[in-house]
Amino acid sequence: MxxxxxxxxxxxxxxxxxxxxxxxxxxxxxxxxxxxxxxxxxxxxxxxxxxxxxxxxVNEAREIEEGAGGISIGGLATLTRVMENAAVRARLPALAQAAESVGTPQIRNVATVAGNMTQRPWCWYYRNGFNCFKAGGEECFSVNGENGQHAIFGGGPSFIVHPSDIAPVLVAFEAIFQLAGPDGEREVPAAEFFVLPRVDPVNENVLDESELLARIVVPSPPENTVSSYYKVMDRAAWTHAEIGVATVIRRDGNAVTDARVVLSGVAPIPWRLRAVEEFLAGKPITAEVAREAGEISIEGAQPLAKNRHKLPMTSAAVERSVFGLAAG
Ligand SMILES: Cc1cc2nc3c(=O)[nH]c(=O)nc-3n(C[C@H](O)[C@H](O)[C@H](O)COP(=O)(O)OP(=O)(O)OC[C@H]3O[C@@H](n4cnc5c(N)ncnc54)[C@H](O)[C@@H]3O)c2cc1C
Ligand code: SF4
The missing domain is CATH 3.30.43 (Uridine Diphospho-n-acetylenolpyruvylglucosamine Reductase; domain 2)
Known part of the structure; x- marks a missing residue:
């Protein structure tokens, strides 16, 4: 050893x-x-x-505090603390739901928020020692191999899906990530933290060597904001999302004034559905609008040989997630 x-x-x-x-x-x-x-x-x-x-x-960076600028979450806070925190449950219900959906109680009790953001890909080939792009090699074994759980958006040259349930929620809430390195601290918007394999085939995020994720600040959502995290798994519990939908909607009555819809399980980074967001803006949340949002959600998808099932699953998950946030 x-x-x-x-x-x-x-x-x-x-x-x-x-x-x-x-x-x-x-x-x-x-x-x-x-x-x-x-x-x-x-x-x-x-x-x-x-x-x-x-x-x-390390005793610092474990607290979760609500202040004037929003809710500050230490990178070393456990997922259990996130899902149990009163401010998170009241102001950011999607985040509490996503944290609660991760793995098992045993994992949530020790796994940190930062570790969840930076966990490595769970692709079968990478985890079993194949010398693919993620291991520093020069090929992807999944693209013509086992790819049932791989990306339908943003793939190439690696086709991993980003495994975190809470990452899409933090992107949807437009959180700010605070990074600490030997030369000081810097802030990066959540959406810019994650990088596609076509930008960097080896790493999944912008962390420099010796830099760590210290804290996440989620700005206070405006009044009348509702949110949810809807997760579809290939078995009943204890596993990553086949599809996860983080939806954050600001409503006036039942009409959408602003929407963020971000997916997990379908792309190498949390995948924002801008076309769905634009479609929803100004519309009442009805069953028909939610159904159309689901249809729009898979525009531009490029499934591989064995993951076409993700198309109807994504449509249905987005439809249910949006309709679930209708007033009343
Ligand atoms: C059976 C099982 C089921 C799971 N199910 C889910 C699930 O449903 N949803 C989900 O989202 N995840 C799931 N996971 C993944 C799990 O959530 C992660 O293992 C966990 O979140 C990682 O957190 P950690 O603190 O233990 O990270 P670690 O194991 O300590 O680290 C993970 C990676 O992040 C790096 N790292 C750790 N901390 C930092 C930091 N502060 N800054 C920069 N880099 C850092 C490490 O070097 C390492 O590369 C599952 C895992 C298992 C084993
Ligand atoms: S999808 Fe990514 S992790 Fe999996 S074999 Fe291809 S390059 Fe490796």
């Missing part, structure tokens, strides 16, 4: 400095939030880290 070094960080700044020092010495460091994804990958040999920078010993 490979020898691993564990470094217990005392603070966010300690963690990023430790990671930078490890890298300066020519070794590979990885941050461990809850470790639910990272430690399995290290055991399987798909993550090459030889030094773990342990964030469980």
């Amino acid at each position: 490979r020898a691993l070094i564990n470094l217990d960080a005392n603070s966010i700044s300690d963690a990023v400095q430790a990671a930078a020092q490890v890298r300066a010495e020519g070794r590979i460091a990885a941050f461990s939030g809850g470790g639910t994804d990272l430690l399995q990958q290290i055991k399987d040999g798909t993550d090459p880290a030889d030094v773990i920078v342990n964030l469980r010993t």
